[in-house]
Amino acid sequence: MRGNLKMKEKKTLDLNRQEMPKQSPHIRRRNFKEVAFGYTPELAIAEAKRCLQCKKPFCVEGCPVDINIPGFIQCIANEEYTGAIRMLKEKNCLPAVCGRVCPQEEQCEQRCVLNKKGAPVAIGRLERFAAEMEVIKAHIEMPEIDPPTGKKVAVVGSGPAGITVAGDLIMLGHEVTMYEALHEAGGVLTYGIPEFRLPKAVVQREINYIQKLGVKLITNFVVGKTKTLKQLLDQYHAIFIGTGAGLPWFMNIPGENLNGVYSANEYLTRMNLMGGFQYPRSSTPIKKHKRVAVFGGGNVAMDCARTAARLGAEKAYIVYRRSRQELPARLEEVENAEEEGIIFQFLTLPTKLIGNENGWIKEIECLKMRLGEPDDSGRRRPIPIEGSEYIMPMDACIIAIGNSPNPLIPDTTPDLEVSWRGTIVADEETGKTSIDRVWAGGDIVTGAATVILAMGAGRKATLSMHDYLSKSKQK
Numbered sequence: 001m002r003g004n005l006k007m008k009e010k011k012t013l014d015l016n017r018q019e020m021p022k023q024s025p026h027i028r029r030r031n032f033k034e035v036a037f038g039y040t041p042e043l044a045i046a047e048a049k050r051c052l053q054c055k056k057p058f059c060v061e062g063c064p065v066d067i068n069i070p071g072f073i074q075c076i077a078n079e080e081y082t083g084a085i086r087m088l089k090e091k092n093c094l095p096a097v098c099g100r101v102c103p104q105e106e107q108c109e110q111r112c113v114l115n116k117k118g119a120p121v122a123i124g125r126l127e128r129f130a131a132e133m134e135v136i137k138a139h140i141e142m143p144e145i146d147p148p149t150g151k152k153v154a155v156v157g158s159g160p161a162g163i164t165v166a167g168d169l170i171m172l173g174h175e176v177t178m179y180e181a182l183h184e185a186g187g188v189l190t191y192g193i194p195e196f197r198l199p200k201a202v203v204q205r206e207i208n209y210i211q212k213l214g215v216k217l218i219t220n221f222v223v224g225k226t227k228t229l230k231q232l233l234d235q236y237h238a239i240f241i242g243t244g245a246g247l248p249w250f251m252n253i254p255g256e257n258l259n260g261v262y263s264a265n266e267y268l269t270r271m272n273l274m275g276g277f278q279y280p281r282s283s284t285p286i287k288k289h290k291r292v293a294v295f296g297g298g299n300v301a302m303d304c305a306r307t308a309a310r311l312g313a314e315k316a317y318i319v320y321r322r323s324r325q326e327l328p329a330r331l332e333e334v335e336n337a338e339e340e341g342i343i344f345q346f347l348t349l350p351t352k353l354i355g356n357e358n359g360w361i362k363e364i365e366c367l368k369m370r371l372g373e374p375d376d377s378g379r380r381r382p383i384p385i386e387g388s389e390y391i392m393p394m395d396a397c398i399i400a401i402g403n404s405p406n407p408l409i410p411d412t413t414p415d416l417e418v419s420w421r422g423t424i425v426a427d428e429e430t431g432k433t434s435i436d437r438v439w440a441g442g443d444i445v446t447g448a449a450t451v452i453l454a455m456g457a458g459r460k461a462t463l464s465m466h467d468y469l470s471k472s473k474q475k
Helices: 002-012 041-048 069-077 081-089 095-101 113-117 123-136 160-171 200-213 229-233 264-272 299-310 331-339 451-471
Strands: 152-156 175-179 216-218 238-241 261-263 291-295 315-319 343-345 348-355 361-374 380-384 390-393 396-399 438-440
Touching: 041 069, 041 123, 069 081, 069 123, 081 095, 081 123, 095 123, 095 200, 095 451, 152 160, 152 229, 160 175, 160 200, 160 238, 160 451, 200 216, 229 238, 238 451, 261 264, 264 299, 264 396, 291 299, 299 315, 299 331, 299 396, 361 396, 438 451
Parallel strands: 152 175, 152 238, 175 216, 238 438, 261 396, 291 315, 291 396, 315 343
Antiparallel strands: 348 361, 361 380, 361 390
């Protein structure tokens, strides 16, 4: 009997994960169009039918915002696309974004039962498909908004955490105003991720959606400079801080002040927010370097190297002090970079940047490394190999080793408790800070993390803020 059950189970397993069509590497290496085309309805339906519809869906446990994953996938399998997007938006106001940039392979897809066989359901790709079908069918449903509560909320920052809080609170009947320091909303989604991975039109669509819900958006407003947090508290019943982590780290090695040396923040912002890739149509050009080295191994490093290649670099390098196995970037992004001809210089540590007589970088001095025992991160510790120094000719270098929160708000808000890392101290379950009526979440609390984790933090803060606002008698 047990043998028959096993045979029956094996017959129900479909391990043929549907690949998503994308541009050929030699074509996409020279354009800024989105790399992946997305699923066709036929591919999406075939992929959705692979879902086993588990009675206890572990995939949901791996989702920071608790999406009903089997539910929306079943809708796609039944060609009920409106039902799929409706179910997604019950928990996630950014499905088109999350379907593209979230690390599903480490979260929901990792928990998928089929992952044991090496072929989890492509949850992220199906999420993207559902969001795209909403646009194709030009049928965007607007949810019911609760009656006005008379309570006013300020959301500082228009990135993933801020958008989540603003979208959730507006539907609960609160009046919400979202403040953005830059001239375009979207935070890191707009200025930090290249067009070929996350098109600006997709982000703008999501911003437009929460504005249609009733969220007011004020750009070019720097909290801590235009007005302090305490001044905003005089105008609002509650405030959420979701300003992210936009202060770049540097390596503190000689030569970092040379021309041709960029932080990843500057490089990608020039590209994304200021249209550097459109020069001469754009007034903010990026010099077209021939040999570009990117220091770091995360998604941001991949974005920078692939951007440099699209701008005409003859050689673009990823210089990383560990091996390929330790790369923190998503495997999909690493593979895309390799396909596009990015050169990976593993087990290499930059130690000095060398300039020419005009102050432009011309070389980088590097040191070879070997891997020792695992460190606190669980990855093997890189150890310098004595006497292994060598020189690499280079005319540009991009430092992509991480970020911290901008200190402007903490520096102008003495009562706001911050950690030694410069992050705002907030309760993990509620987002409450040391100041009454002020919540915080996302990268400003955790340090640089993922879009979906920031949204999860925003969701927790929303629940706490709504509970407070519902009970508050403040007028």
